[in-house]
Amino acid sequence: MPITRRHLLQSGALAAAAPALGLGAFSVSGGASAQAAPAWRHGLSLFGDVKYPADFKRFDYVDANAPKGGVARQISIGTFDNFNLAVAGVKGSIAPAVGLIYETLMTQSQDEVGAEYGLLAEAAAHPDDHSWVMYRLRADARWHDGKPVTPEDVIFSLEALKKYSPRYASYYRHVVKAEKTGDREIKFSFDMPGNRELPTIVGELVVLPKHWWQGSDEQGRPRDISATTLEKPLGSGPYRIKDFVAGRSVTLERVKDYWGAAVPARVGQNNLDELRYEFFRDNLVALEAFKADQADWIVENSAKQWATAYDFPAVTEKRVVKEEFPINDSGRMQGFIFNLRREMFQDARLRRAFNYAFDFEEMNKQLFYGQYTRINSYFEGTELASSGLPQGAELALLEPLRDKLPAELFTTPYANPVGGNSDAVRANLREAMRLLKEAGFEIRDRRLVDAAGKPVLVEMLVRDPSSERIALFYKPSLERIGVTVSIRTVDDAQYENRIRAFDFDMITDLWGQSLSPGNEQRDYWGSQAADQPGSRNTIGIKNPAVDALIEKVIFAQDRASLVAATRALDRVLLWNFYLVPQFTYGYARYARWDRFSHAEPLPKYARAGLPSLWWYDADKAAKIGKRS
Secondary structure (H helix, E strand, C coil), X not given: CCCCCCCCCCCCCECCCCHHHCCCCCCCCCCCCCCCCCCCECEECCCCCCCCCCCCCCCCCCXXXXXXXXXXXXXXXXXXXXXXXXXXXXXXXXXXXHHHHCCECEEECCCCCCCEEECCEEXXXXXCCCCEEEEEECCCXXXXXXXXXXXHHHHHXXXXXXXXXXXXXXXXXXXXEEEEEECCEEEEEECCCCCCCHXXXXXXXXXXXXXXXXXXCCCCCECCCCCCCCCCCCCCCCEEEEEEECCCEEEEEECCCCCCCCCCCCCCCCCCCEEEEEEECCHHHHHHHHHCCCCCEEEECCHHHHHHCCCCHHHHCCCEEEEEEECCCCEEEEEEEECCCCHHHCCHHHHHHHHHCCCHHHHHHHHCCCCCEECCCCCECCCCCCCCCCCHHHHHHHHHHHHHCCCXXXXXXXXXXXXXXXXXXXXXXXXXXXXXHHCCCEEECCEEECCCCCECEEEEEECCHHHHHHHHHHHHHHHHCCCEEEEEECCHHHHHHHHHCCCCCEEEEXXXXXXXXXXXXXXXXXXXXXXXXXXXXXXXXXXHHHHHHHHHHHCCCCHHHHHHHHHHHHHHHHHCCCEEECEECCEEEEEEECCEEECCCCCCCCCCCCCCCEEECHHHHHHHCCCC
């Protein structure tokens, strides 16, 4: 699945007809005879009509007259050595800025759930059985070199991304054919009917320039889409790469003659002339750079830092604004995950014991100033999260799988252990030891060993000081049940390489969840993805019950069915104890130098909306003084 442009995949199927686009009948190849053709539509939605009509001029939440200009300096943590989106997640570390130079066939609105509108494509159509979809490109869609975006580009992109990216390969596995059916039309055929999400996830396809990738670079060497590159790629989006320093910074410049400036789904957005990304290895160093006015805003993920580190003069003088934006667009799961490819983690009772050893409440008090809540669902923060006992449509989905599921799933509501005081901690540790003894583990010479006498040795792999701090807090609790724990901190490149190769015992991982989950669940939890290097199934789950419920999610025919299937899937994942759930916070924390403005109000599902919905405010900038 996409990495830099994906964010959270909110998928859907087609919505209401679009008369202004010319809904004449058309014929398609592949059938014994032409049938009544589906209507071309300007927008797609999974289970209902789209909000905006075919003749809409802009989204409600933008200012069509927003001023253009200014520079925004942003912080990125880590480094990069690659501009090739096709091998992102497999080779090299991709620069996050790359996503802004490309366009997709459709783009999401941010004030409705799972709705998409035409971008490179002006319209789409599919039959009632969702067995294929057609997209019609805009006649004026152009690459930055002035050449038109063509069906050949779209077909090339699908084939290349599926071939070289495990995530795209999984996400588009059911798209079995793409063919040109007109000067600006492409038909995508699926391997089966009934998957309502497929027409829309095709709209999320990032389109790459075939002629550029099949050409030569400035030295006359043929380009290779299967390899990493630091050559500035050709795009079609609102920005292009202006310059960069490998591993340290990337500057994008706004394309002044951007072909899509008048497309309704782009009006009033992408207002800043330059976007500068500075890369830092450490969050603390990044914060100091922000304080020194070397960056215009920072996203703060540390509760401790948010509570204690923003007391410098610019905050007191209100030149720096601290603001929290509600997270309404997604759910999440974050936790200490077990690598099930390791034999020691095959027993669910051991995994469950690790959860009993985790004292979240004390960690929250000591490290996070009590700001966090414990995660209790793989879809935390959404209506898709399971709770209580299964019943109704959810129970009906689980019953045929009963022999493959833990019996407690049907009799006991899932709940994480609660600590926070000495009595609760002792009780949790006793339960952990009971589970371990039941699973055949015992303590010998103060070390936990399995039935064969082999010590339980666990390396926790981390990549930054904040993760290390959390792991260090957890380590003594695991040692109290006899686990020998080591913590290894490595640099970004080594970390990514080890994760791709599944070379770890435990790590912290997280999965963002859209409000309309679908095909991406296969890449998260599906058996087929478990052995694919670079897949998001880092845990290594191979569970036929999970696979079956993923299919129920994907093939849900209405919103109620989707919710029931997702809750059932959530419940099965929880009761297999594939991870130790960590914590969450319902807001995104931003601090910014007060030089920017946006239309009011921000859309419900935008969070902060930075940088695309904001503009440089010269009056505000003048009041707070020049940048350092």
